[in-house]
Amino acid sequence: MDDRSPISAKATAKTTDFDAIVVGAGFAGMFMLHRLRQQGLKARVFERGSGVGGTWFWNRYPGARCDTESMEYSYQFDDALQQEWNWPERYSAQPEILKYANHVADRYDLRSDLQFNTKVLSATFDESRNCWTIATDDGKRVTARYFIMATGTLSIANKPQFPGVESFKGRVLYTSDWPHEGVDFTGRKVGLIGTGSSGIQSTPHIAAQADHLTVFQRTPNFSVPARNRPLSEEERNTTKARYGELRKFTYEQPFATDFHLNDQSALSVSPEERKRIYEQRWNEHGGLHFMAAFNDLMFNSEANKTVAEFIVDKIHGIVNDPDKAEILAPRNGVVGCKRLCSDTDYFETFNRDNVSLVDVSKQPIESFTANSIKVGGNDYPVDDIVFATGFDAMTGALLGVDIKGRNGQPLREKWSAGPRTYLGLQTVGFPNLFFISGPGSPSVLTNMMVSIDQHVNFISDTIRHLEQSGVALIEPQQPAEDAWVDHVNEVADLTVYPTCNSWYLGSNVPGKTRVFMPYVGFNTYVDKCKDVVAKGYQGFTLVRRAAETA
Ligand code: N01
Numbered sequence: 001m002d003d004r005s006p007i008s009a010k011a012t013a014k015t016t017d018f019d020a021i022v023v024g025a026g027f028a029g030m031f032m033l034h035r036l037r038q039q040g041l042k043a044r045v046f047e048r049g050s051g052v053g054g055t056w057f058w059n060r061y062p063g064a065r066c067d068t069e070s071m072e073y074s075y076q077f078d079d080a081l082q083q084e085w086n087w088p089e090r091y092s093a094q095p096e097i098l099k100y101a102n103h104v105a106d107r108y109d110l111r112s113d114l115q116f117n118t119k120v121l122s123a124t125f126d127e128s129r130n131c132w133t134i135a136t137d138d139g140k141r142v143t144a145r146y147f148i149m150a151t152g153t154l155s156i157a158n159k160p161q162f163p164g165v166e167s168f169k170g171r172v173l174y175t176s177d178w179p180h181e182g183v184d185f186t187g188r189k190v191g192l193i194g195t196g197s198s199g200i201q202s203t204p205h206i207a208a209q210a211d212h213l214t215v216f217q218r219t220p221n222f223s224v225p226a227r228n229r230p231l232s233e234e235e236r237n238t239t240k241a242r243y244g245e246l247r248k249f250t251y252e253q254p255f256a257t258d259f260h261l262n263d264q265s266a267l268s269v270s271p272e273e274r275k276r277i278y279e280q281r282w283n284e285h286g287g288l289h290f291m292a293a294f295n296d297l298m299f300n301s302e303a304n305k306t307v308a309e310f311i312v313d314k315i316h317g318i319v320n321d322p323d324k325a326e327i328l329a330p331r332n333g334v335v336g337c338k339r340l341c342s343d344t345d346y347f348e349t350f351n352r353d354n355v356s357l358v359d360v361s362k363q364p365i366e367s368f369t370a371n372s373i374k375v376g377g378n379d380y381p382v383d384d385i386v387f388a389t390g391f392d393a394m395t396g397a398l399l400g401v402d403i404k405g406r407n408g409q410p411l412r413e414k415w416s417a418g419p420r421t422y423l424g425l426q427t428v429g430f431p432n433l434f435f436i437s438g439p440g441s442p443s444v445l446t447n448m449m450v451s452i453d454q455h456v457n458f459i460s461d462t463i464r465h466l467e468q469s470g471v472a473l474i475e476p477q478q479p480a481e482d483a484w485v486d487h488v489n490e491v492a493d494l495t496v497y498p499t500c501n502s503w504y505l506g507s508n509v510p511g512k513t514r515v516f517m518p519y520v521g522f523n524t525y526v527d528k529c530k531d532v533v534a535k536g537y538q539g540f541t542l543v544r545r546a547a548e549t550a
Contacts, residue, residue, distance in 0.1 A: 016129075016131045016143040016144050016145050017142040017143045017144065018042050018043055018044050018142060018143070018144040018145075019036070019041035019042045019043060019144060019145055019146060020036050020041055020042075020043040020044075020144055020145065020146040020147070020148060020463070021043070021044055021045075021046065021120075021123075021132065021134050021142060021144040021146070021147050021148070022036075022043060022044070022045040022046070022148045022150050023045070023046050023047075023120045023147075023148070023149050023150060023151050023401065024045070024046075024047060024054060024149070024150040024151040024152060024155075024397075025045050025047035025049070025051075025052045025053075025054065025105075025114050025116070025150075026052070026053060026054020026055060026056075026057070026101075026150065026152050026155075027053075027054060027075070027101065027448070027449060027452055028054070028150035028152070028436040028437065028452045028455070028456060029045050029047070029054070029148075029150035029436075030045075030052060030101070030104060030105060030108075030110055030114075031075065031077065031452060031453070031456045032045075032148055032150055032436065032456050032459065032460070033045050033110055033113055033114070034077070034108050034110065035456055035457070035459075035460035036460065036463070037113070038460075039460065039463065039464055039467070041463070041467075043113055044113055044114075044115060044142070044144075045110075045113060045114045045115065045150075046115050046118045046119070046120050046134075046136055047114060047115065047116050047117075047118065048117070048118065048119040048120075049116065049117070050116050050117050051098075051102070051116065052101045052102060052104075052105045052110075052114065053097070053098045053101035053102070054101075054152050054155065055152055055154060055155065056094055056097045056098045056101060057098060057101075058155070058176055058177055058178070059094060059175060059176055059178065059198070060094055060095075060178035060179075060180065060182075061173075061175040061178045061198060061201070061202045061386075061388075062182075062183075062202050062205035062206060062209075063201040063202045063203075063204060063205040063344070064093065064094035064175075064178075064198070064201060064202070065089075065091050065092060065093040065094060065097075065201065065226075065228070066091055066092060066097060067091060067197070067226065067287055067288055067341075067342035068091075068257060068288070068447045068448070068449075069090055069091060069257075070087035070089065070090065070091060070092040070096075070097075070231070071087060071231070071236070071239045071246075072246070072250060072257055072258065072447055072449070072450075073092075073097075073447060073448075073449050074087070074100065074449060075104065075449065075453070076243075076247045076449075076450075076453055077453065077457075079243065079244075081104070081107065082240070082243055083240055083243075085100060085103070086233075086236060087231055087236065088230060088231065089228055089229065089230055089231060090226075090227070090228050090229050090230075090231055091226055091228045091287070091342075118136050118137065118138055119136065119137040120134055120135070120136055120137075120401050121135045121136060121137055121401065121402060122134070122135045122401060122402035122403070122404070123135075123147050123401060123402075123403045123404070123433075124403075124404045124408075125404065125405045125406060125430060125431065125432075125433070126143070127406060127407075129143075130145070130431070130432075130472050130473055130543075131143050131144060131145050132144050132145070132146075132147040132432065132433070134147065145432060145472075146432050146434065146463060147432060147433045147434070148433075148434045148435075148436065148459065149397070149398055149401070149433070149434070149435050149436065149438070150436045151397035151398060151400075151401075152397060152437075153391075153393055153394045153397075153437055153443055153444050153448075154176075154390075154391040154393055154444070154503075155391065155396065155397045156391060156392045156396030156397050156400055157174055157176040157177060157387075157389070157390075157391060157392070158389050158390045158391050158392050158503075158508055158509050159174070159387065159389065160387075160389055160510070162365055162367065162368055163366070163367040163368070164367040164368040164369060165368045167368060167369060167370055168368045168369070168370060168371070168385065169370040169371060170371065170382060170383045170384050170385065171183070171383070171384040171385070172384075172385050172387070173384060173385065173386045173387065174386075174387045174389075175194075175198040175199070175202060175386065175387070175388040176198070176390075176391065183384075184209070185206055185209040185210040185211075185384065186209055186210075186211075187210075187211050188210050188211055188383040188384050189210065189211055189212045189214070189381055189382050189383045189384075190206055190210045190212070190213045190214070190382060190383065190384045190385075190386060191213075191214050191216060191373050191380060191382035191384070191385045191386070192206065192213060192214070192215050192216065192385075192386040192388060193216045193365070193385065193386070193387050193388065193389055194216075194218075194387060194388035194389040194390065195215065195217045195218075195219070195220070195221050195388070196221060196338070196339070196341065196388065196390050197339065197341045197342070198388040198390070199215070199386075199388035200221065200223050200341045200343050200346045201341075201343065201344075201346075202386065202388060203215060203346055203349050203355075204343075204344060204345045204346060204348070204349045206386065207349045207352055207354060207355045210354065211354065212354045212355075212356070213354060213355045213356075214355075214356045214357075214358060214373075214380050214382065215350075215355065215356070215357050215358070216358045216360050216365060216373065216375070216380075217327065217328070217357060217358070217359060217360065217361070218360050218361050218364070219330070219338070219361065219501075220327065220328050220329060220330040220331075220333065221330060221333075221338060221341055222308070222311050222330055222333060222335045222336070222338075222340055222341065223311075223340070223341035223342065223343045223346050223347070224282065224286055224287055224288075224290040224311070224340065224341070224342055224343070225282070225286045225287075225342075225343060225344065226286050226287045226342040226343060226344055227283075227284070227285065227286030227287060228344055246258065250447065250450055251450065251454070251522075251523070251526060252523050252526075253522065253523055254520070254521045254522055254523055254524075255445060255446050255447070255522060256442065256446035256447045256450035256451060256522040256523075257288075257446065257447040257450070259288070259289050259291070259292035260285065260289060260292055261292040261295060262277065262292060262293055262294055262295065263295050264294055264295060265294060265295060265296045265300070265303060266293070266294035266296060266297060266300075266303035266306050266307065267296070267300070267302060267303050267306075274294075274306055275310070277293050277294070278290075278293055278307065278310045281293040282310075282314065286342070287342040288340055288342055290340070291307070291335065291336055291340060293307070294307075297335065297336065298336050298495050298496055298497070299494060299495055299496070300496075301334070301496060301499070304334050304335055304336070304496050307335045308330070308333055308334065308335050311330075311335060312329040312330065312331060314347075315328050315329045315347055316329060318347040318348055318351075319347050319348075319350050319351060320351050321350070321351075324350050324357050325350075327357055327359045328347060328350065328357065333500070334496045334499050334500055336496065336497075337496050337497060337499055337500040337502060338500055338501075338502040338503075339444075339502065339503075339504070356380075358375055358380060360375055363375055363376040368385075371383070373385070390503055390508050391503060392506075392509050392512070393444070393503040393504070393506070393508075393517070394419070394438070394439045394443070394444065394503075394506075394517045394518070395415065395419050395439055395506070395512075395517070396509075398411065398419075398435065398438065398439075399411060399412050399415065403430065403433065405427075405429040405430035405431070405433070406429045406430070406431070407429075409429055411427070411430065414427065414429060415427075416513070417513050417515075418506070418513045418514075418515030418517075419438070419439035419440065419515070419517060420440075420481055420482075420485050421435065421438055421439055421440035421441075421476075421481065421484065421485070422440070422476035422477075422480050422481040422484045422539055422540070423440060423441060423476075423484060423525075423528070423529060423532070423539075424437070424438040424439060424440035424441025424442075424443065424455075424519060425438065425441065425455065425458065425459070426474070426475065426476045426540070427476065427481065428475060428476050428477070428478050428481050429475070430475070431473040431474065431475040431543070432473055432474060432475075434459045436452060436455045436456060436459070437451050437452060437455055439517040439518070440484060440485065440488050440517070440518075440519055441455065441518070441519055441525065442518060442519045442520070442521065442522040442525050443518050443519075444504070444518050445504075445518045445519070445520055445522070446522045450522070451522065454522075454525075454526060454529070458529055458533075461533070462474065462533075462537070465537075466542070469542075470544055470545050471542045471543065471544055471545065472543050472544065472545040472546075473541075473542070473543040474537070474540050474541070474542050474543075475540065475541050475543075476539060476540055476541070477539055477540065477541055479539075480538070480539025480540070481539075483539075484539075488516065488518075488519050489515075489516060491519065491520045491521060492516040492520055494520075495520055497516060497520065498516055504516060504517060504518060505517070
């Protein structure tokens with residue numbers, strides 16, 4: 001720790017409006033508020049939506065459900081909460097997860113400090129008072145000593161611009177901002193653009209209701225059957241009885257979840273044995289667990305090829321029309337490089353008479369007319385368009401707020417060549433600004449609830465330390481930040497992640513700098529954070545309070 005006496009600290013504000021301002025009332029923001037209150041700090045959470053739940057508030061498209069098991073995709077900070085809540089399914093659907101978020105808000109009486117329908121526009125660090133001034137779209141400004149961005153990693157939609165879209169006369173829908181009243185597709189011709197997790201989850205549901213569904217696919221995707229099912233009371237109770245052990249175990253795992261990893265290389269077994277293991281994983285585990293069939297699928301391209309071939313064969317086995325199957329099969333793809341999808345009857349849906357598939361990989365969507373989508377000179381008639389085109393991931397929401405640090409430096413300027421953080425938690429030049437599951441932290445490569453738990457606890461423990469030791473400001477040191485950014489990239493380069501275009505790299509958004517954003521390895525990350533604290537906040541500068549000022 002560089003625990004020097006004041007460097008730039010001229011004075012510390014004695015009175016700010018709040019001790020802390022948190023942005024976002026999703027799972028991260030709610031838990032952060034709870035922890036700040038436990039310390040007796042005065043905090044407010046600003047949320048642009050009209051309710052809690054973050055991603056589960058907005059993504060209400062048909063078929064939306066989590067692909068991390070519900071018994072794990074839940075808070076662990078209070079045993080009473082995890083014992084009393086009953087998840088109905090192995091992978092619970094969006095309405096159930098939103099119900100849980102609301103239950104938590106009520107149970108911990110959070111709402112009095114949650115301000116809904118309020119967008120944070122800017123946040124400026126005031127060097128003369130060592131505090132942040134936060135401006136919101138209701139025209140108000142507040143000051144706070146700590147400013148915490150709990151804005152989620154997939155919260156700002158990627159909205160590709162297509163010629164003529166403004167002339168389209170039908171309904172334009174985004175999976176990431178689905179109408180709360182639901183959408184009836186009965187008797188409609190629907191065009192769906194995008195075949196990531198959102199498109200793959202919604203396709204079977206829209207197809208079951210619509211007159212006709214046309215899926216416009218740019219890149220074929222790997223998807224594994226989720227094997228979702230109702231959870232029996234016995235199953236729930238068995239997990240509840242060993243929750244402590246399970247939570248401890250997941251904290252020690254690279255993806256912060258219990259994938260039942262088979263600790264063998266895919267290349268160490270015979271082709272017959274490999275196929276047997278893949279078949280078993282496909283049929284019994286399904287979903288993201290499938291990739292734990294062997295320990296090197298994300299690290300060795302040759303091992304990955306074996307799993308890619310298996311899934312391509314499966315697609316050909318499911319889809320009756322060989323031409324459609326070939327378009328759907330990611331022939332030269334790397335499984336997991338783009339995030340693996342988990343589905344219920346996705347490939348089967350292409351056997352329906354009312355579903356067609358248009359390959360827009362070589363001939364992109366040309367334009368929209370009043371009632372059709374044009375590709376390769378052909379007109380595909382549609383009444384409704386569903387955009388499942390993803391997100392400006394990891395940095396979109398952070399840079400959506402005009403954040404200015406020391407010397408008025410905009411975060412947008414500092415991160416113009418990609419995000420730079422120390423541990424994904426803080427960035428040099430922006431004291432007392434914290435990111436929850438920010439770029440450079442494991443976040444999206446893990447069970448997000450565990451990452452949120454770890455980050456919120458780290459931040460609240462850090463704030464407690466600052467409060468108790470008379471420290472006004474915390475900020476990373478430049479060498480520590482530089483080394484961490486290098487380390488994030490070095491670790492990513494040991495994996496197959498950088499070998500394709502994905503939102504992990506920002507390459508799904510035209511013009512966004514290509515840089516790998518999350519950190520691979522939750523367990524190593526946790527150890528690193530513990531070590532940093534044990535060494536007195538190594539790599540951070542802590543600036544002591546110099547004087548008090550009103
Ligand atoms: O977004 P995506 P998503 N023309 O970016 C296509 C989480 N999530 O919302 O691959 C034509 O994955 C784009 O094509 P391409 C999860 O982490 C979780 O589906 O860029 N197509 C791609 O097919 C997930 O990974 C859950 O060539 C265009 C699609 O749009 C993340 O959110 C459920 C295009 C975007 O796919 C994002 O998933 C849902 C264009 N101009 C989401 N631009 C679960 O828990 C983009 N595309 C299960």
